[in-house]
Amino acid sequence: MKQGILYCVATPIGNLADMTERGKRILAEVDKIYAEDTRVTRGLLTHFGIQNTLASLHDHNEADRVASIQAELEQGMQLALVSDAGTPLISDPGYKLVHALGEAGHKVVPIPGASALIAALSVAGLPTDRFVFEGFLPAKSVSRRKCLESVKDEPRTVVYYESSHRIADMLDDVVATLGTDRRMVILRELTKLFESIYRGTAGELVAQLAADTNMSRGEFVVVIAGKVLTEDQEQLSALRADSILAVLLEELPVRQAAALAARLTGLPKNQLYKQALALE
Incomplete structure (x- = not known):
């Protein structure tokens, strides 16, 4: 039995010419397409002369769909997930499904394209x-x-x-x-x-x-635009980063300490990596 796959397919955000050739091929070849709004996706498929089975997956039914979609993948089905426009999961449904499938070891494949x-x-x-x-x-x-x-x-x-x-x-x-x-x-x-x-x-x-x-x-x-820091604020931020790095370097390698400090301070990871090397 072939391996079941869920393809997350990006669709145009307005101009239909932005639909990729790979995306069109996947939507034509999969066994079923899960769509945020089947009416919107039906219009997209019709435009490209694609006929396929559609089922809904939106905020109100996503959690209930997970088990049945997982069962379809276990049967070897090839599935696609699309939103009304743009890349699935980016302020659109799909997170619960993709998270569950990833945890269960199913293959999830991105088909990149338009994103607002x-x-x-x-x-x-x-x-x-x-x-x-x-x-x-x-x-x-x-x-x-x-x-x-x-x-x-x-x-x-x-x-x-x-x-x-x-x-x-x-x-x-x-x-x-x-x-x-x-x-x-x-x-x-x-x-x-x-x-x-x-x-x-x-x-x-x-x-x-x-x-x-x-x-x-x-x-x-x-x-x-982000807030522009004054020279004094930048110096204060660098001093704060040094203090954080000093603590992290007691427990972590330089690269991991710099990455974690970047998350805590909002400063560039490369800058913090150099600071961490200097502290070492």
Whole structure:
């Protein structure tokens, strides 16, 4: 019996020409496709002349699907997982399934392609060597501001997804928590007909949104610059890193100590590796 495989297949985020040849082949050849919304995926398959069996897998039924999908893989079935747009599991269903299958030793294969997150970072013009992806912010302002407050001192670029009916409120909350001068890039309707990119400070973009109603239509990726540290803050951060490294190096090799210190401080791992070597 052939080995069962689950393929996580990326699909276009707007422009259907972005569907990869490998992705089309996999969707045509597997025994069944699990889709976030079967109606959306049926339209995609029809566009490419693909006929296949579809079943739903979304936030409300994912946990209940795991056992039956695992049984299908044990029978040697080849399966695909897709979301409505982009790469599965990136702010979309699939984590519970993939985690369970990985723990059970089943083969899970990525079929890479479109991702709004990566597409946005590639053209935002903000630092991309290190970034934080936060997905969607909470719907209520109090919770949203709390989440934004938690990244106020984050030095890395921060990326969010946002919807048309909350983008204005989100920007107001960014101004309230991060200030009017924080650099931002708003990317609207990526790869679609009305793709637009807006750059400026939080204050400038709030004013622009208020003056242009078209700016609040569609789907958004919001990229926010990390906090720029002053020279004194950078020195303090380096001293704190030295203290952390000194403790970690008592128990761990240099490379592991540097990696853990990077997670604790948010500083670049290469920089901390050099600091750790100096301390050794």
